[in-house]
Amino acid sequence: MFSPVLMAGQGFTFVKNRVEVTVKPDAKRVSIPFEFENKTKKIIKIARYDSACSCLSARVAEPEGKMSYKPGEKGKIVVDFELGSFSGSVEKTVMLWTTDDPAQVPSSILTSAITIPVLFDVSPRTLFWDHKGSKEAQIIKLKVSGDKPIRILSHQGTNENYSYELKTIRDGWEYELVVTPQSVESMGMGLIKLTTDAAIPRYQRQQAFVCVRRAKAKK
Secondary structure, eight states: OOOSSOOTTTSOEESOSEEEEEOOTTOOEEEEEEEEEOOSSSOEEOOEEEOSOTTEEEEEEETBTOOEEOTTOEEEEEEEEEOTTOOEEEEEEEEEESSOOTTSOOSEEEEEEEEEOOSEEEESSEEEEETTSOOOOEEEEEEEOSSSOOOEEEEEESOTTEEEEEEEEETTTEEEEEEEESOOSSOEEEEEEEEEOOSSGGGTEEEEEEEEEOOOOOO
């Protein structure tokens, strides 16, 4: 695993290699700046930069499009993150190379740590039962935060082996899914899909996972 710390002598010195940002619940996109300086005694060229996530893109913003920096010159790389349906804490990285050698590790790894407020919390997101174990019912808690209620309009399970009951604790604010597997004789999984009346699109479709898994070996 690559170290997030800039490797001495190989690239730029960044003010921060990890930037934390909190966005509004309805944010669709966020741009995160990473400022740097060439503190070496040689010219450094940006060979390429890349991210493993299609939701992330990077660009040289100051000076725009500049790829070569003399000793003492400064610049800025901006990472644009399309937030999509993400919520909660999300970390994504952009890797920067200052050499064309494909065998070389990145000279810098830039981490964007984004916090998107969770207005509709599903906890836990996944329920597990052991294969050939107990069929005891388990509960998923659905809780709304913020200053406006979010109501569940419809719900549907994708696997008939997992029967469930939706209980309203406080309409628009708190619900429970009580889930019971009909059989644990074979492994398998399913989804419980929820549709809400949330004004913000990322909270209009929610889902919880249910799974009969291989029993863990006892220590």
